[in-house]
């Protein structure tokens with residue numbers, strides 16, 4: 787495996803492990819949406835890398851759209867405030883919507899998004915999360931139908947995930963050294 791970036795404490799998911807996860811999720815989604823022509827929505831910017839990989843692992847007809855929301859700003863803690871920065875270009879009424887997300891932490895961002903999209907009357911709406919953060923005694927506000935992996939309660943970067951817009955280009959998922967943001 788390639789050397790980790792000096793700001794990375796440890797690698798949680800290697801490129802090879804990510805490939806396997808994505809292939810497995812693509813199969814699950816293809817099986818469930820074979821005749822549903824899903825609209826797969828990625829939440830910018832973190833989910834872009836996962837979206838690019840998982841959409842190529844989905845072998846049934848589908849289309850894509852993108853949304854941008856802002857919840858964490860540049861920091862590492864949730865502000866609890868979600869702002870729509872870019873809305874969908876596609877009408878979702880009657881469509882089978884699948885939201886692709888990079889990471890589910892509190893789930894507050896997605897819970898807000900789900901309610902907002904639900905009001906537009908899609909036929910169905912589900913979530914595919916690349917990783918879910920495990921926090922003892924806490925359940926996320928939404929339950930993803932597809933989960934790539936669970937990660938510990940630490941701040942992770944890479945594979946699309948940033949700290950202050952950095953590290954999105956790392957090909958693996960790793961824990962950021964706390965000294966970088968403390």
Ligand code: 5GP
Nearest residue numbers: 864890891892893894895940941942947948
């Ligand atoms: P939630 O609303 O589920 O608490 O958090 C949603 C968003 O916060 C994620 O989509 C992601 O952008 C950001 N986030 C949460 N935990 C982490 C983390 O460990 N690392 C990074 N880079 N972003 C995170």
Ligand code: MG
Nearest residue numbers: 829832888889
């Ligand atoms: Mg995100």
Ligand code: MG
Nearest residue numbers: 832858948949
């Ligand atoms: Mg971010």
